[in-house]
Structures are given as structure tokens and as C-alpha cells.
Amino acid sequence: LLDTGMLFPRESSSREVKELNGLWDFRADQSPNRNQGFDRAWYKSRLAETGPVIDMPVPASYNDITQDPALRDFIGWVWYEREVVVPARWVADGGTRVVLRVGSAHYYSVVWVNGVKVTEHDGGHLPFEVEIGSLIRKDPTVPCRITIAVNNTLTLETLPPGTIQHMDDRTKYPEGFFVQNFNFDFFNYAGIHRPVLLYTTPKAYVDDITVVTDFLDNTGLVKYNVSVQGAANATLSVTLIDKDGRCVATSNGPAGVLKVVDVKLWWPYLMHENPGYLYSMEVRLTAADGKSTFEDVYSLPVGIRTVSVTSTQFLINNNFGYNRLITDRKFCGKSKGLDWPLIVKDFNLMKWLGANSFRTSHYPYAEEILQMCDRHGIVVIDECPGVGIKDIRSFGKASLTHHLVVMDELVRRDKNHPSVVMWSVANEPAAEMPPAEFYFKTLIQHTKALDPTRPVTYITASNYARDKGAPYVDVICVNSYFSWYHDPGHLEVIPIQLNTQFENWYGKYQKPIIQSEYGADAVPGLHSDPPVMFTEEYQKVVLQSYHNVFDQKRKQYVIGELIWNFADFMTVQGILRVVGNKKGVFTRQRQPKAAAFILRERYWRLANETG
């Protein structure tokens, strides 16, 4: 298990944050083995001294930034560097920790500070950090040089997995030609995707906080655990503050229960007139080491709610009714880099639709997005990057071990978000293969041990009778593309095939079911009546036909519907895709297709039905 916390960096009276977003120097290592940067130690001096550099924005994917197809499709190590002037007060008193934090970089990262390697990280979607105080020069006029090398190569042991295929036939391919293969269709965008920053804490500090919430009648319960580093005998005081700034409960010590009289629960959007209610839990640490006294303050937003599953229902605060307003937000925009205007636009579009939920297909989204979900009452199925586990070799021991660590990192990062109501450990794995049983049993049990409070699932597209992991999930999540990948063009098969799908799964497992993907590509502006594939009309009819079946089953055991997809997104090039996946109900530029109006009408109608 991981032995340190990964609290989101927040400013407080004891903590400062300095963002390193903006332009960094950048170079892709184009050498045949992609290893020149390491062979020639590019981290030892300024990157500009060892070769040409270009401007690269951080956070962003590098792929679409230039007009160079070689950089768009680049596989291997790329190098980022920037200098930062560290405030003198951070190094002056010796009582401050300075931490370098990367929100995420895809996929494998190595970090140097002033030419000294400080950390590496395996995994493309979760944060990592390292204390760098001892490497910062005391002379405030000497800037601190940060170098980050990032490699996007996917192997059988990465998550998602992939393989590199070398093409040695010189009558067909140029010298050194190779391709990266994988089993997912979104473009493998790469680079430093989330903010890089420096933050400080005192030497004795709050390292991690875990909250689990509950309620009894109208008393809210916040069970908390705080771990401390850097002090053997720190004193902790904990205060819960409501939105009006009133203190509603207090406690002392590293663990306890805060009791909130007349609690305001955290509710999803459109399930309550006051969705996304958050308290603020202020943790105050005091410690002394003989010479000096340290005080650290960290404030964690807390939403008080419960989540539970029965054989037919998914309940939030013991209330059934969230089950029908689900959609799915997928990265889009220019790339995968954190993009505030796009995030806010997407939340506005979700609210316009009347949607109240999404799955983080197919990797963990930025913490900033989950914070928005907490505040707006958007319910999240938090999915790890376990997409495309199709090759039997990626069910091996090394892959499983890495997958367990990724779940450790994901739960550590996201465990306190009220918006996160379920973990998804994978998307469409080859769950009928024999090793899938042990793999998913282990993975799901591990996730439940990390977090006993949330249901765990994975998203399946396997046959109900042969899926080896389904016995271990709490909720069945099924993807299906009737009249698209199966029986293309035959809309009339949807009612019968979808009914059969639900009856088979429910009959075998008696667990609630979410339709976790369904949809059809629509090239905006293409029209045809009667509908044909790829037109807006065809997409509309596919959605409507699915909805008719959902309406028969949703009062029984179908607890959610997630269209595929919120918006169009870029994919690898291939004969199935016309400049990307067009199953969005919005275009990549966030304009509605005809199907968006179908959803808007439906979601608001359903909201008002139970509202």
C-alpha cells in the first residue's frame, strides 16, 4: 500500500502554491532508439544548450500543437524544461517543505531538479510529487531548473496496455518504421496534461485525510482520519464549517466523528433543490520540535451523503431516483490537456441537457473536474485507465500488479469526493478469457479493501454467460451497439436485442444494470430520411429506440443510461472513423447535433417525473 497521501494542493495560512503552467522548452528525442536524451544527459544543462527547442504549453498534449505529423504521431521520450525563481522565504528558515507536483503526464515520467534526478512515475493519469527543498540553491538569484522527460510508449504492462510492432520489410517500410498498437479508439494524446506546481507545507504537516460520511435522521456523521508526517506528537484540531461560515462541529485528535445537527446532505443535480452542498473541514496541526513550533492548516471540502446498492437499485441518501439522467463526458477540445474554458462549457452543456452524471471513460479525469462535480452535484463513476485489456498477456502478474497500484493511487486521490459514487476498474476487457476470473476477483477485492464504502464495477461488452468477472461486481455495466457494430443499418433489431440483453444479465446475476454505452456515429450535417447510418437522423432513432426499452426496464432494475458519447473526439486514423469518433451528441466544437435535443427533452422530462 502507498505510504503517503496525495492531498490536492491548496493554499492556506500555512501553505503556498506556485503554478508552473505556461510555456516550457520542449524537444522530442527523434533518435532511432529514442534514447539520446539519456545517453547525452540532456538534464545536466539547459535543454537549449543540447539542441533545438520549441515552445510547448503546459498543461497540454503536444500532438496537435505544431503542423508536424511526426510530432503528432510521435512515440518515445519527449523532454520538457523550465526555470523557476523560488521565493527566498521558502528556503530561508529551514522550516518549510517545498514540493514539486505534476497533476499527470502521459505515460512514464522522469523528473530532475538542477540536473539531479528526483523521481519517476509509472502511469499516465494520476498525480505524483516529490520534495525538492534540498536541491533549491540558497542564492535567490539562481533559478531552479526543472526537467521532465515523458514517454508515451504503451506496453503489455502499462495501463492501458499496448504493443510496439516493428516493420522490417524494407520493400514496404522505411528504415526504423514501427507502430504503436492498442485496443482503444481515442487518440493516444501525450505530454504533461495537468498543472505542474510547487507548493509548500511546514516541516510537520497534514499528509492525508480520509472522510467517510453517513447520517442518522437529521444528524450528519463525518468519520475522519488524519495522518501526519514530520512530527511525533502533533496536536490536531478539526472543525467543520458550513457554507455560511458557521462552525457546526469540532473534534480533536487524528481520528474521530463529527456530528452535524440539521445536516444539509449532498445531493445530485435535479434530485434536490440544493445540489452539491459542501461543508469545509479545517484540519489544524500544531507541533513543536524543541526549537520551533509548526502550524499547518488544510481545508477539505466535504459532502455528506451515503451510497448503497440493492439487487435492483442504486441509492444516494437512501433515495432512489438518480438512475436516469446519465451522460458521459469525454475529453475533447484540442487534446487531453486541462482546459478551464472547455470544462466550464461542458458543465453548462450537461446542465442544459438535464444530465447529472458521467463515467470518466476511460481514465481518471483531472481533480479539478471532480471538484466541479462535487460543487454542482454531478455524479461520477470513477474509471481507472484499464481500457483495452484484450491480449491474454496483459492478464499476467506484472500487469495485475501495476493495475493494483493504479487503483491504490486512484482511490488515494479521489476517496474524499462526494461526487464519486462508484469505482470502475476497467472498460471492455476480454472478460471471457480464463485468466480474467482471477484478475478481476483480485482487482475488485483489492479496490473494496481500499474503499469499503463504494460499489465497484467494470464495464463489460462480453457475453453474459461467459463473462468471468461479473460475479464480483456490485453493478452490471453493459455496452452494446445494436444496429451499429452488430446488424448495421437494422434499427428494427434494437427492441428485441436490448430486451434480451437486460433479461439475460438480470436473470443470471440479479444485480442492478447500467447501460454504460450505446449510440451511433453521426457526421454533423448529414441527413437522410428514412435514416441511414452516419446521418443525424439515424443517431436520433438509435437513441430513441434504446430509450423505449430503458423506459420499460428502468422501474425494474435498469438504473442508468450513459450515451456514447457526450461529444465527438479524436481517434487513431482508420477505416471506421471519419476524422475521429462521431458518436457525440455534441460536435468536438460543442455544437449540438439533432440527438442532443432528444436527450434534453428526455432528461428534463424524467427529472420532472420524479422531481
Ligand code: GCB
Ligand atoms: C466502445 C468503447 C469506446 C468506443 C466505442 C465506439 O465500446 O468502450 O471507447 O469509443 O465503443 O464508438 O466504438
